[in-house]
Amino acid sequence: MPSVEILSRIQFAFTIAFHYIYPPLSIGLGVCLVIMEGLYLKTGLLLYKDITRFWIKIFALIFGIGVATGIVMEFEFGTNWATYSHYVGDIFGSALAAEGIFAFAMESAFLGVLLFGWNKVNKGVHFFSTCMVALGSIFSALWIVIANSWQQTPAGFRIEGEGLKARAVVTDFWEMVLNPSSVDRFSHVIIGAFLAGSFLVISVGAWYILKERHIKHAQAMFKVGLSVAAVAALLQLFTGHRSAHYVSKYQPEKLAAMEGHYDSSAVAPMYIVGWVDNKAEKTTGIKIPGGLSFLTHNSFSAPVQGLNATPKEERPTAVNFVFQMYHIMISIGVALIALTIFGVVLLWKNKLFNKRWLMIIFCWSVLLPQIANQVGWYAAEVGRQPWVVYKLLKTSDALSKKVTADQVMFSLILFTFVYVVLFALFIYLLNRKIQHGPDISEHAESEYDGYYHDNITFHPTKL
Amino acid sequence: METILGLDLPTWWFLVIGGLITGYGVLDGFDLGAGSLHLFFNKEESRRLALNAIGPVWDGNEVWLVIAGGALFAGFPLVYGVVLSTFYIPFMLFLVALIFRAISIEFRSKEPWKWWRKMWDISYTVSSTAITLLLGLVLGNLIHGLPINKEHEFTGNLLTFFNPYAILIAVTTLSLFMLHGAIYLVMKTEHRLYTKLTVIVNNCSKFFILCFILTSMATLIYVPHMTARFKAYPELFAIPLGAVLTLLNIKRNIDARKYFTAFLFSCIITACLLILFAVGLFPNIVISTIDPAYSISIYAAASSAKSLKIMLLIAAIGTPMVIGYTTFLFWTFRGKVKLNEMSY
Numbered sequence: 001m002p003s004v005e006i007l008s009r010i011q012f013a014f015t016i017a018f019h020y021i022y023p024p025l026s027i028g029l030g031v032c033l034v035i036m037e038g039l040y041l042k043t044g045l046l047l048y049k050d051i052t053r054f055w056i057k058i059f060a061l062i063f064g065i066g067v068a069t070g071i072v073m074e075f076e077f078g079t080n081w082a083t084y085s086h087y088v089g090d091i092f093g094s095a096l097a098a099e100g101i102f103a104f105a106m107e108s109a110f111l112g113v114l115l116f117g118w119n120k121v122n123k124g125v126h127f128f129s130t131c132m133v134a135l136g137s138i139f140s141a142l143w144i145v146i147a148n149s150w151q152q153t154p155a156g157f158r159i160e161g162e163g164l165k166a167r168a169v170v171t172d173f174w175e176m177v178l179n180p181s182s183v184d185r186f187s188h189v190i191i192g193a194f195l196a197g198s199f200l201v202i203s204v205g206a207w208y209i210l211k212e213r214h215i216k217h218a219q220a221m222f223k224v225g226l227s228v229a230a231v232a233a234l235l236q237l238f239t240g241h242r243s244a245h246y247v248s249k250y251q252p253e254k255l256a257a258m259e260g261h262y263d264s265s266a267v268a269p270m271y272i273v274g275w276v277d278n279k280a281e282k283t284t285g286i287k288i289p290g291g292l293s294f295l296t297h298n299s300f301s302a303p304v305q306g307l308n309a310t311p312k313e314e315r316p317t318a319v320n321f322v323f324q325m326y327h328i329m330i331s332i333g334v335a336l337i338a339l340t341i342f343g344v345v346l347l348w349k350n351k352l353f354n355k356r357w358l359m360i361i362f363c364w365s366v367l368l369p370q371i372a373n374q375v376g377w378y379a380a381e382v383g384r385q386p387w388v389v390y391k392l393l394k395t396s397d398a399l400s401k402k403v404t405a406d407q408v409m410f411s412l413i414l415f416t417f418v419y420v421v422l423f424a425l426f427i428y429l430l431n432r433k434i435q436h437g438p439d440i441s442e443h444a445e446s447e448y449d450g451y452y453h454d455n456i457t458f459h460p461t462k463l
Numbered sequence: 464m465e466t467i468l469g470l471d472l473p474t475w476w477f478l479v480i481g482g483l484i485t486g487y488g489v490l491d492g493f494d495l496g497a498g499s500l501h502l503f504f505n506k507e508e509s510r511r512l513a514l515n516a517i518g519p520v521w522d523g524n525e526v527w528l529v530i531a532g533g534a535l536f537a538g539f540p541l542v543y544g545v546v547l548s549t550f551y552i553p554f555m556l557f558l559v560a561l562i563f564r565a566i567s568i569e570f571r572s573k574e575p576w577k578w579w580r581k582m583w584d585i586s587y588t589v590s591s592t593a594i595t596l597l598l599g600l601v602l603g604n605l606i607h608g609l610p611i612n613k614e615h616e617f618t619g620n621l622l623t624f625f626n627p628y629a630i631l632i633a634v635t636t637l638s639l640f641m642l643h644g645a646i647y648l649v650m651k652t653e654h655r656l657y658t659k660l661t662v663i664v665n666n667c668s669k670f671f672i673l674c675f676i677l678t679s680m681a682t683l684i685y686v687p688h689m690t691a692r693f694k695a696y697p698e699l700f701a702i703p704l705g706a707v708l709t710l711l712n713i714k715r716n717i718d719a720r721k722y723f724t725a726f727l728f729s730c731i732i733t734a735c736l737l738i739l740f741a742v743g744l745f746p747n748i749v750i751s752t753i754d755p756a757y758s759i760s761i762y763a764a765a766s767s768a769k770s771l772k773i774m775l776l777i778a779a780i781g782t783p784m785v786i787g788y789t790t791f792l793f794w795t796f797r798g799k800v801k802l803n804e805m806s807y
Contacts, residue, residue: 053805061569067522068565072558074532078547079554085547089540090766094774097537100530101781108526109788112519113795118805120795160767167540169767400548402616411555418559422566429573439804 022066028197030134099143107136201225496644498591603632
């Protein structure tokens, strides 16, 4: 049987990767809901009310699974990583406590009003609740990313005790919260979440347009989604650059792994695509010569610290994996910018909704930000190995001492089974909701003049 | 050691966690109990009403568990690691039960098919009951003490958890939550379901009184360390006395059909029982059955004074806000539950 360490790592990776399908969707959908309901309040058009209510129902489904799978994460720190919990509790704990008390409590209380309060509170209070839910989900991302960032770039602490009894103790709260990577990583993560949510809205809108169903509603939601996505995709270019820059400064081994760069005395290129042979310590592919040197030192000819500068047991071993994940993320990021800008230009020229091929692309595009979010985290977390807290605590030392491989194998099988069932049910129910579509208010069809009658040129029989 | 209002920082944090766990018991207790009772309702409409009675609030209630977990992690990281890794399998089952409960509530109404709804109804009752029993089991073991050695390592096995005392506490927790849930539901419903629930409430109160008496006797006989403090400070006997009076008041108000008052009293008794537990435990969090010297006290487990102070400040700012949201939520959904098109 594999070791406790391997099993615990697989279990954590699996449960968090699965969890991470949902929160970015809720965060992004939260923003879209605020805009939709805001438009309803501003214009009074029933159309916006219909799409708001439609997306609230989908939000509830996604949010529910996000919460249920998120509780697992919190308790897994204690069950599988007791030494780690003891080591970081003083620091990590306050971030988690703040997340619970400032974010989750707000989010879940106002969620009750958001879901069940249409007939109980007036429009203003309901809109306020929607805003609070959206804000709460952003806050929860803030605190958890702060905690994770501290693991990448620890700050504001000192070490007490020796060996396995050692622990990090907070010396400066704000230095800990605003550690070198917090701001860059949070902005990168949150915009990734906006993309995930807004592309779901776009995708569903595109699908209705393709099927010629609820066309007015579909166009309205598509526009809301596209406006969020376009802004987010462009901002992501900026935050992505900032993130790469912090990695180059504070975690040079990770950046070296991301670009497959070994030799510290050499000028480092930036790859578009490539392949790393970790044994031969060689990277091949299409590259921009000196690109990484420019990113790190603003000069195309400066040498960049490579993996060889770090002893083998203190640097990531899955170099090709980190390289590929990082490059998939970047390629998707570029594709999303191109796609959203193209969409906005066509929308501006009133030529967007009659391009059937483009609607098909938008329909499938929902997968892109999901994949980018996942692989981005893989690159960030695998690239940090063998450390769980960078340069302080190794992953292999962070385990629970008394938990056995049998126990972890049992829970891993259990979670695999439960999550497969859960995912199948989620896809099934999501599909049902989308198939059902928004419940159309009586006069919604006739009141909206932003609808382009002539733009739908293709015929339903072609579909 | 630094003190605030005469209490040292670990004691303050012990109180905060105690308050959060009590809040969780009082709030999630009724919706877990409602879940355990769910299969007693036979009609589709009754089941929908029962679900929608907790619909807007159950998620907020569960958040108290998340916060309490975070607070334990933050304040007593050593205990967090020891307790969770010791109860590895029970906690894994607990997490799976939490997932199934959440999706049962969420998924049930999504299809009209009979088998679909029945499947989620069963899943809802089983998971709610499992969560309650597992929480009770952990609580029972913490009251009873665990075979923890000098290195804070658990030396027992899975069967150690299933000792008769812990099982009794698990059943008592179930009876308490069922009573609490039944009172909540009877308060929120009308007509036929209300009539049915008045009978259920009565049965639940009998079940709970029986468990209460058994638990009291078992604790007095088998768990002397829980009562030691009460002998040292006789004025603390006010708490068990208060619990008994509260219990009598629950019974009296149920008989008088004053369910709102009965609900307040069932909140109080949940709090009383958890306070009794906290008083018996203090200043330890995990009691060792091997040697009392190996018990983990709040002082040995606490985070640094600086960290505790920061978190107390967070709690001081956050708690009024949380109470504010919770009040707003319960106030918005006051009165009898009605079904509409956004309902489950």
